[in-house]
Amino acid sequence: MSSASKPAGSKAQKGGFVLGLIVGLLLGLAVALGVALYITKSPFPFTNKVPQRTAEQDAAEAERNRNWDPNAPLAGKGAARSASGVVNAPAPAPAPAPAASAAAPVAVAAPASGAAPAKASPRADAPPAATAPTPTSATAAVTAPAAAAGDAYVYFVQAGAFTRPEEAESQKAKLAIQGFTAKTMEREQNGRTVYRVRLGPLDTRDAAEELQRKIEGAGFEANLVRVQR
Missing domain, CATH: 3.30.70.1070 (Sporulation related repeat)
Incomplete structure (x- = not known):
């Protein structure tokens, strides 16, 4: 009895292995068929899906690039060049006006009939205001290189x-x-x-x-x- 059941079990195992192999082959064939259909229906299946430029856009871009000059921002700089390149020294400030040499006279009341007139003490004149020294040409020549050095x-x-x-x-x-x-x-x-x-x-x-x-x-x-x- 046991010897008869062993061949039956081995046959069942072989039948299950063959069935699984057939099912696996069918699944692989279905996957391969799906991939083949996807590739044949899509012209570029592995590229990024980005919008393609039209011929009108390419023509407009070429027209803009035709007249574009990368050196245009520097075109106006040549006319603004300085001929000498020397920094001019600033003009000296005007000297302040001198102060008044003396104050206005003060009115003195008339003395009484019996009193002697008092003598007014002489008032010293105010000293003249100091004037700013005028810069000489040597000073201006020293100032100009100092400005250029910085x-x-x-x-x-x-x-x-x-x-x-x-x-x-x-x-x-x-x-x-x-x-x-x-x-x-x-x-x-x-x-x-x-x-x-x-x-x-x-x-x-x-x-x-x-x-x-x-x-x-x-x-x-x-x-x-x-x-x-």
């Missing part, structure tokens, strides 16, 4: 601003061929990244203007830019 700015010479980093690197390489060492600085301007090619910083405006003349003499367009320390 410059609160550092200066750069900008040799161009570009919207693409490749253009900025090309300009920097051209300057290096002429013997100038420049650096590229990034900045957000009107919502766009601008790559500026600059040389510096320089401590004085005279040194910056001399470097600007050298760069312009080499055939490059240069602008003077000052930045607060």
